Amino acid sequence: MADRIDLxxxxxxxVTPSGRIRADVEIxxxxxxGLSAGEAPAPAREVIxxxxxxxxxxxxxxxxxxxxxxxxxxxxxxxxTRAAAAGGYTTVIGMPNTDPVTSTLERYREAISLYERSAYVDxxxxxxxxxxxxIDGLAAAGAPGFKLFMVSGADLRQSGKGVGDSGHLFEAAEAIARTNLPMFVHGHDPALLGVIERRAWARGERDARAYAQAYAAFEGIVWDGPTSQLVRIQAATGVHLHVLHMKTGRMADIVRAAKAAGQHVTAEVNPVCLLIANDWANIERLGPYALSTYIGDGQSEPLWEAFRDGTIDVIGTxxxxxxxxxxxxxxxDMWKSAGGIPHLQETLPAFLTRVDRGELTLERLVEAGSAAPARVLGVYPRKxxxxxxxxADIVAVDLDARATFREEDVLSKCGWSAFTGETFTGLPRLTLVRGSVVYRDGRVVGQPGFGRIVRRAAG
Ligand SMILES: [Zn+2]
Known part of the structure; x- marks a missing residue:
C-alpha cells in the first residue's frame, strides 16, 4: 500500500492565493x-x-x-485550543501576560512545555x-516575536510585562530589530488615560458605560499618540513593528502613511472592534461582556475601510x-472588572456572516485570517x-449553513460568549491540522498534545 497517499x-x-478552484486536495x-482538478486524484487510504x-x-x-x-x-x-479547532483556527500564538509573565527564557520554556502537553492545534x-x-536568548529558543505592553508604574515594569517610557521602548526595539523578529505592541498612553479616568471617577461614574466612554474619549486619543511614536521608533531602529489593537481612523492614517513610505509596519485588528464594540447599542446591552474598549462614534467606518483596503493586515482574535x-x-464598576472577551470559536463564522452579507470578500478574509498572519510570523507558505x-492545515466551511450560536456551544472554559443568540451564516464543518482531523460536524475529535510548536525557518 506504499503507493497510496494518506488522504x-x-x-x-x-481558496488558493491565485483564486478559487474546484480541486481534490491530496494529503x-x-x-x-497536490491539488487535482479535472483528473482523478491519487489513490488514498482515506477519502473525505x-x-x-x-x-x-x-x-x-x-x-x-x-x-x-x-x-x-x-x-x-x-x-x-479546542475552541480554536471548532472555530477553524489551526495555529494559535499565546500572549505573555500570564502569571508569572513570560519575560525570561526559563518561563518561555515552561510555557511551551504546557502547550506540548495540552494543545489540540499548533x-x-x-x-x-x-x-x-x-531578547537574544528567547529569539534563539524559537520565540515567534515579542509582545510589549505600554504600562505605567514600577511594579508592572519590574514584572517584565511592559515598557514604561519611550527610552525603554526604543532600547527594546533596537534589540528586537537585531533578531529580525516582529515587535508586537499594544500601544496606548496610560498617563493620558489616567487623567480621563480620574475625571470620570470625580463625576461618580464607574459603570461599563463610563469605562467605554473613557477609552473612546476625544476620538480615541489614548491610542493615536503612541501609534505615531511607535512608527517613529520603527523608522529609527528598523524593527518590524506590528501595531496591535487598531481602533481609530487616525491610527489607520498613521499606519497607511508609514506603509506608503516603505516602513516595515504591519497592523492587527481585534474582531470585536469590527463586530461588537463599534456599536453603542451593544455596549448598553452587553455592558462588561462587550468590553474592553468601545470604538467611538465615527470610528467604525474608517476602521472597516482600513480592514478592507489592507492597511490592517491581520485579524488577531x-x-x-x-x-x-x-x-x-x-x-x-468596570474598573474592578477585567477587559477582554472570548471569541476564538466565533470569529470565523462571524466574519463569514459578513462575507454572506457582501460586506467583505472571502479572499480578503483568508488573507487577513491565514496568509498575512503566516507572513508576519515568517512561516508562509508552510502555513x-x-x-x-x-x-495540510485546512478548514472546510459551508458558506450557506446557518445556525444560532448558543451558550451550550461555547467551548472556552469561561462558558459565555458575547455572540450567543447571533445567527451565523457560514460555519466550519471540518478542521485539519497537518492532515489530521481535529474537528468534524460539531465535535472536537483531536487530542491534547497533538499540537506542535511553529517556528520561523532559520535565516
Ligand atoms: Zn490581548
Missing part, C-alpha cells in the same frame, strides 16, 4: 502534496467527501490569551520583550476569557496557504 479531500472548492505525511464545502487555509491567531500558567480558573490551553507563544537582556464573576462587577508543500 484526499474530494469535491470541494479550494500525505501531514502536507498537501467535501462536496459543497469551501476549503480555506486554517486560520492563524497571532493573539490568543490562553491564561496558562497561573490563570487557569478562566481558561486553559486545552479549552482554548502553537507558539510570545514572550514579553521588556527585559532587554533576555485577542481571545481573552474572564469568568462571569470577574465580568459581572463591571455593570457597576497560511493550501498549496503543494504546505502543511
Amino acid at each position: 484526499v479531500l474530494r469535491g470541494g472548492t479550494v 500525505d505525511d501531514g502536507r498537501v502534496v 467527501d467535501v462536496a459543497g464545502l469551501t476549503l480555506l487555509p486554517g486560520l492563524i491567531d497571532t493573539h490568543t490569551h490562553l491564561r496558562e500558567p497561573g490563570q487557569a480558573h478562566k481558561e486553559d490551553i486545552a479549552h482554548a 502553537f507558539n507563544h510570545f514572550p514579553s520583550g521588556a527585559l532587554i537582556e533576555e 485577542d481571545h481573552a476569557p474572564h469568568t462571569r464573576a470577574e465580568k459581572e462587577i463591571g455593570w457597576t 497560511g496557504a493550501i498549496l503543494p508543500g504546505s502543511d
Whole structure:
C-alpha cells in the first residue's frame, strides 16, 4: 500500500492565493502534496467527501490569551485550543501576560512545555520583550516575536510585562530589530488615560458605560499618540513593528502613511472592534461582556475601510476569557472588572456572516485570517496557504449553513460568549491540522498534545 497517499479531500472548492478552484486536495505525511482538478486524484487510504464545502487555509491567531500558567480558573490551553479547532483556527500564538509573565527564557520554556502537553492545534507563544537582556536568548529558543505592553508604574515594569517610557521602548526595539523578529505592541498612553479616568471617577461614574466612554474619549486619543511614536521608533531602529489593537481612523492614517513610505509596519485588528464594540447599542446591552474598549462614534467606518483596503493586515482574535464573576462587577464598576472577551470559536463564522452579507470578500478574509498572519510570523507558505508543500492545515466551511450560536456551544472554559443568540451564516464543518482531523460536524475529535510548536525557518 506504499503507493497510496494518506488522504484526499474530494469535491470541494479550494481558496488558493491565485483564486478559487474546484480541486481534490491530496494529503500525505501531514502536507498537501497536490491539488487535482479535472483528473482523478491519487489513490488514498482515506477519502473525505467535501462536496459543497469551501476549503480555506486554517486560520492563524497571532493573539490568543490562553491564561496558562497561573490563570487557569478562566481558561486553559486545552479549552482554548479546542475552541480554536471548532472555530477553524489551526495555529494559535499565546500572549505573555500570564502569571508569572513570560519575560525570561526559563518561563518561555515552561510555557511551551504546557502547550506540548495540552494543545489540540499548533502553537507558539510570545514572550514579553521588556527585559532587554533576555531578547537574544528567547529569539534563539524559537520565540515567534515579542509582545510589549505600554504600562505605567514600577511594579508592572519590574514584572517584565511592559515598557514604561519611550527610552525603554526604543532600547527594546533596537534589540528586537537585531533578531529580525516582529515587535508586537499594544500601544496606548496610560498617563493620558489616567487623567480621563480620574475625571470620570470625580463625576461618580464607574459603570461599563463610563469605562467605554473613557477609552473612546476625544476620538480615541489614548491610542493615536503612541501609534505615531511607535512608527517613529520603527523608522529609527528598523524593527518590524506590528501595531496591535487598531481602533481609530487616525491610527489607520498613521499606519497607511508609514506603509506608503516603505516602513516595515504591519497592523492587527481585534474582531470585536469590527463586530461588537463599534456599536453603542451593544455596549448598553452587553455592558462588561462587550468590553474592553468601545470604538467611538465615527470610528467604525474608517476602521472597516482600513480592514478592507489592507492597511490592517491581520485579524488577531485577542481571545481573552474572564469568568462571569470577574465580568459581572463591571455593570457597576468596570474598573474592578477585567477587559477582554472570548471569541476564538466565533470569529470565523462571524466574519463569514459578513462575507454572506457582501460586506467583505472571502479572499480578503483568508488573507487577513491565514496568509498575512503566516507572513508576519515568517512561516508562509508552510502555513497560511493550501498549496503543494504546505502543511495540510485546512478548514472546510459551508458558506450557506446557518445556525444560532448558543451558550451550550461555547467551548472556552469561561462558558459565555458575547455572540450567543447571533445567527451565523457560514460555519466550519471540518478542521485539519497537518492532515489530521481535529474537528468534524460539531465535535472536537483531536487530542491534547497533538499540537506542535511553529517556528520561523532559520535565516
Ligand atoms: Zn490581548
